[in-house]
Amino acid sequence: MKKFNSRNIRTDIALETHQILTHYYESDNIDGVKMRIETNEDKDIKVTWIEVLDEKGAEEMNQPIGKYVTIECLEMKIKDVDAHKKIIKLLAAKLNELYDFKKETKILIVGLGNWNITADALGPKVISKILVTRHIRDTLFENIQDGVSEVSCVSPGVMGLTGIETAEIVKGIVSQTKPDVVIAVDALASRSVTRLNSTIQMNNTGINPGSGLGNKRAALNKKNLGAEVIGLGVPTVVNAVTLVNDTIENMIRGAEHEGKTSFFETSENWGEDNKYNMIKEILEPYTENMFVTPKEIDDVIENLSNIIANGLNIGLHQGLSESDINRFVY
DSSP, X not given: OOOOOXXXXXXXXHHHHHHHHHHHHTSSOOTTEEEXXXXXTTSOOEEEEEEEOSHHHHHHHTSOSEEEEEXXXXXXXXXXXXXXXXXXXXXXXXXXXXXXXXXXOEEEEEEOSOTTSGGXXXXXXXXXXXXXXXXXXXXSOHHHHTTOOEEEEEOOOOHHHHSSOHXXXXXXXXXXXXXSEEEEEEEEEESOGGGTTTXXXXXXXXXXXXXXXXXXXXXXXHXXXXXXXXXEEEEEEEEHHHHHHHHHHHHHHHHHHHOOOHHHHHHHTSOHHHHHHHHHHHHHHHHSSOEEOOTTHHHHHHHHHHHHHHHHHHHHSTTSOHHHHHHHHX
């Protein structure tokens, strides 16, 4: 079978790339890649682990060797306090499965994105709610000192605002503060409308700002920064081409129930990659590679930033409860 070129897939979500590959190869097994699925007791939250094991898997997935975990829950985007508490607890637990955080671990959290654009402001918004302790850890009360880690954070902005590559700014901070691990938080791009604002992805390989939008910047990873890097984000935008492609897919499926016409029979033979590229060629002169986001994005970003910030705070400051942290942060 002809090898699939995953470099053409416009998504930051490893799970989506894996699903496209398994569909193309008509097999659940991808060479050099391992996947497992977990669900909670209520079956309303789904966790998927994808591990890229070797260079062959990295080439297939167009992702570095490492672990990628996605947490999916539709209630993530709405103000559902009970659902959010479950997601926060799960996020903190999975974060500690990706990296063995200890009380002496030094952590730098980087909020990537443009705070002037709501759909890209997730990183800066999260940073505003982080319990930072690097400057006060030694002066805290003894009864909470053991449960508090050394955390610092920064929101470096984007190159259009600063004129400096984000990776250069972060590398300078890392060289001065010498954290053991960097956690990079960013808004991501999805290929699936259903995953918009309802999926959290974490990995232990770092992050490439703008890669899902086709605007790839210098990577924040161990090679470039000299420290371990965890990438964390939520897809907040989807390519307009994807919306049209999904519409055609739904039309095809609907036509199958009523008898195929010549158009639908022909479109089935286009192939997934050819169909996507055809739609892209038609739309791009008018849309200029447009990405879209839901109209309620302001409220959604507020909900998501609360979830991620609390998940990080609880996962990193393991001796503190959510109520303890809220006393210091909000």
